[in-house]
Amino acid sequence: MSLLRTENVIMQFGGVIAVNDLNIDIKKGELAALIGPNGAGKTTAFNVITGVYTPTSGKVLFSPTDSAGVASEIDISGKRPDKITGLGIARTFQNIRLFSDLSVLENVLIATHLNINYSFLSAMLRMPKARKGEREAKEKCEFLLERMGLIDLKNEKASSLPYGQQRHLEIARALATNPQLLLLDEPAAGMNPQETDELTDLIFKLKTDFDLTIFMIEHHMDLVMEISDHIYVLDFGCTIAKGNPNEIQNDPKVIEAYLGVDEDVED
Known part of the structure; x- marks a missing residue:
């Protein structure tokens, strides 16, 4: 069953087409990757999916499961990012976006406010429902921090954490919104080999333990090939290949996009 689909999505800025006729189909429970050379349109595609940009044309369709276990397809094209997060799509960013002067716990607590079910007045008056909600939110955040090794x-302060732990904190904050689909934008960027290996294990465990569907942009091909079920390859905004890791590794168009071709070689 598809959790996220795009239908012929085009994102154009003036005369520049950043994403051209994007068609992806991510199944529930899948770990999919979006790869391609720098400037291929990968982050723009994520921005369209998460509501940062409204597509010039085409649709973004999401099928979240409700509390009764029923999935319904929703056109989320152009919806506000907070609305999309509320439906069950969470995201991390290529450049870490933490509240650097807040504590590690406070950074995660902020994300739980999206799902509060008590009023501002209740919180101000410290009514029982609000106190219960705050206690449960703190317990949930501490659980996530425990799983991330940050408890x-x-x-x-978030700013005092080493780079790799800041990445883990950003993922914990995303998980605090109760996502069904987690988008990771270059989660291994800036990490050393050991941190990348640890992150690879973490992503796989999160997918299994939290029953997540994961869609990631990543340049570390070892990570991508090790844990991805399905891979989409963009080049100059166009999808040039899609398939499993073995198919992608051996696709001539992918090899050409990454390595180029010798112009002196004749056909």
Whole structure:
């Protein structure tokens, strides 16, 4: 069953077509990757999916499952990012976006406010429902920090964490919104080989333990090929290949996009 589909999505800025006729189909429970050379349109595609941009044409269709276990397809094209997050799509960014002066715990707590079910007045008056909600939110955030190996640092400022742990914190914050689909934009960017290996294991465990569908942009091909079920390849905004890791590794169009061709070689 498809959790996320795009239908002929085009994103154009003036005379520049950043994404051209994008058609992806991500199944529930899948770990999919979007790869391509720098400037291929990958982050623009994520921005369209998450409501940062409204597509010039085409549709973005999401099929979340409700509390009764029923999935309904929704056209989320052009919806506000907060509305899309509320429907069950969470995202991390290529450039880490934490509240650097807040604590590790506070960074995650902020994300839970999207799902509060008590009023501002209840919170101000410290009514029982609000106190219960705050307690449950804190317990949930501490659980996520425990899973990320950050619980002992919960009172430290986010800015004091090493780079790799900041990445983990950003993922914890995304998980706090209760996503069904998690979008990771270059999660291994800036990491050393050991941190990348740890992240690879973490992503796989998150997918299994939280029953997540994951869609990621990543340049570390070892990571992509090791854990991806399905891969889409963009080049100059166009999808030039899609398939499993073995198919992608051996696709001539993908090899050409990444390595180029020798112009002196004749056909």
